Amino acid sequence: MSDVNLTGIAKSYGGSPVLTDISVSFPSGSFTSLLGPSGSGKTTLLRIIAGFITPEAGAVTIGAEDVTRVPVWARNIGMVFQSYALFPHMTVRDNVAFGLGRRGVKGAEAKRRVDEALEMVRLPGFADRLPKQLSGGQQQRVAMARAIVTEPKVLLLDEPLSALDRRLRQEMQVELLSLQREIGVTTIFVTHDQEEALTLSDQVAILDRGRIVQMGAPAAIYERPATRFAAEFLGDANFFTGRVESGAVAVAGSRITAPDLPEGREVTLAVRPEKISLGAGENGGNRVQARVLNAIYAGANLTYLMEGPGGMGLKVFAQNADGVILPKGAEVTLHWSPDHTILVED
Ligand SMILES: Nc1ncnc2c1ncn2[C@@H]1O[C@H](COP(=O)(O)OP(=O)(O)OP(=O)(O)O)[C@@H](O)[C@H]1O
Ligand SMILES: [Mg+2]
Numbered sequence: 001m002s003d004v005n006l007t008g009i010a011k012s013y014g015g016s017p018v019l020t021d022i023s024v025s026f027p028s029g030s031f032t033s034l035l036g037p038s039g040s041g042k043t044t045l046l047r048i049i050a051g052f053i054t055p056e057a058g059a060v061t062i063g064a065e066d067v068t069r070v071p072v073w074a075r076n077i078g079m080v081f082q083s084y085a086l087f088p089h090m091t092v093r094d095n096v097a098f099g100l101g102r103r104g105v106k107g108a109e110a111k112r113r114v115d116e117a118l119e120m121v122r123l124p125g126f127a128d129r130l131p132k133q134l135s136g137g138q139q140q141r142v143a144m145a146r147a148i149v150t151e152p153k154v155l156l157l158d159e160p161l162s163a164l165d166r167r168l169r170q171e172m173q174v175e176l177l178s179l180q181r182e183i184g185v186t187t188i189f190v191t192h193d194q195e196e197a198l199t200l201s202d203q204v205a206i207l208d209r210g211r212i213v214q215m216g217a218p219a220a221i222y223e224r225p226a227t228r229f230a231a232e233f234l235g236d237a238n239f240f241t242g243r244v245e246s247g248a249v250a251v252a253g254s255r256i257t258a259p260d261l262p263e264g265r266e267v268t269l270a271v272r273p274e275k276i277s278l279g280a281g282e283n284g285g286n287r288v289q290a291r292v293l294n295a296i297y298a299g300a301n302l303t304y305l306m307e308g309p310g311g312m313g314l315k316v317f318a319q320n321a322d323g324v325i326l327p328k329g330a331e332v333t334l335h336w337s338p339d340h341t342i343l344v345e346d
Contacts, residue, residue: 002063002153003028004049004186009058011044018044019210022058026154029184031177033197035234036207042190043082045207046156049188050077062153073102075154078147078185082158084139086131092118092142093127099150117145120179137168144176148183155180155187162192173200194234198222206230227345228268237270238314241346252310254288258341268346271336273303274317278326281335290314292330306332 009022019041026032034042047053049060051072059068067075078099086095096114100106105113118124121141131139140160147155161169161176177200180187191197197204198218205215206229214226225231228239240249240256243266248255258269271286280287290306293313301319304326308314316334326332 002186004154004188005059005061006045006049007059007061009045009048009055009060011041011048011053011055017210019048019055022210022212024205024212024215026186026188027202028186030202031180031187031189031200032203032205033201034188034190034205034207035192035194035197037233038192040207041210042207043158046079046158046188046190049154050079050156051075076150076152077154077156078150078152079156080140080143080147080158080160082162082190084143084160086139086142086146088131090130091127092123092129092131092134095131095142096127096145096149098146103150113149114145117149120148120182121145122175136163137172140164140172144179148179148185151183152185155185157187157189159190159192161196169196176200197234204234206233208233224342225270225344228270231270231342231344236273236315236317238273238276238308239344240269240271240312241267243267251288251308251312254286254309256286256288256341257338258343259338261343268344270342270344271340273315275340276314276316276334276336278316278318278332279335280333285335285337286341287333287335288314290316290332290334292326292328292332294328295325297325306334308334 004026007023009019011019036042044053048055051070059066061067093114096117097110100110100113118127121144123138123141161172164172173196201218203216204218204221206213208229214221214230222235225234231237240251242249242251244261244263247261248257249267249269256269261267288309290308292304293307294305296303301317302325304316304318306314306316
């Protein structure tokens with residue numbers, strides 16, 4: 001187990017920056033998700049940590065060691081690539097043993113460690129198959145076994161579950177987390193899937209155009225997004241913009257307030273759709289009039305798309321507790337707490 005630290009990492013391709021001033025710590029044994037849109041630099045960042053790419057500026061340390069100039073093979077990192085990248089002509093055993101051979105571990109010792117790794121990913125008895133004789137989920141496990149067999153200090157996973165169907169994906173999430181806890185390896189996990197990031201991680205880092213815009217515990221980031229981008233990328237949000245006057249923002253006749261609003265400034269306020277309730281609520285809460293445009297039924301819950309003050313679009317999540325679905329055109333009052341109204345950077 002080792003912590004990983006990045007300081008001032010920068011990387012560009014053909015003059016355009018891909019990563020800018022990335023400084024971040026991954027504590028020893030922790031599970032961190034890197035979340036960001038396509039092209040935001042997630043794979044590039046993992047490859048810099050692994051040593052496939054040398055940054056133009058900044059340093060990578062693993063434990064006490066500065067590894068910025070240390071080659072890939074000497075870093076002791078396990079990596080599962082975005083496309084599992086199994087060798088198609090090699091058996092499962094040879095695929096998993098690959099990194100051991102390169103470290104001089106051979107014969108009976110290699111066999112024992114491969115068997116142990118296959119046991120850990122629950123694939124004993126698959127050693128002699130070829131990758132094409134495996135399902136997607138099984139191939140994913142082989143890639144995982146190959147990454148952990150060398151007992152790496154750091155495990156880098158680049159969207160390892162994205163090819164799997166929903167059910168298998170959820171199963172693998174649980175397995176991945178218990179495996180990670182069992183071997184205690186510092187893990188950095190790239191995903192597009194916000195729910196996956198929230199459920200698996202000790203911390204989540206949000207990447208936008210090559211910068212980490214926010215990092216923290218899942219609940220901290222979800223409940224207190226720092227920017228409009230973070231609020232929209234991790235979860236859904238409604239936004240109200242305007243100038244703060246007498247402690248509130250006026251939106252077409254409604255006054256939206258939040259703690260500690262900076263008087264006189266133009267601000268953007270975010271509200272999660274599940275924080276908004278139907279009805280007038282208590283005095284002192286935020287309250288707007290809205291009209292139902294559409295109700296999207298999803299079994300356990302409903303999403304209402306509404307037209308709010310000044311014609312603005314609003315999204316509201318409701319539990320399907322009593323089976324009542326508001327019809328299109330229904331006029332409703334909505335309320336939510338000022339404490340759930342978040343001042344975000346636009
Ligand atoms: N070898 C390269 N040469 C030139 N540009 C590159 C190279 N590798 C990556 N890029 C560019 O760098 C940016 C970041 O790429 P990267 O692969 O890190 O994104 P990503 O966040 O992993 O995206 P995705 O979610 O699609 O996998 C992209 O704009 C990409 O086109
Ligand atoms: Mg990628």
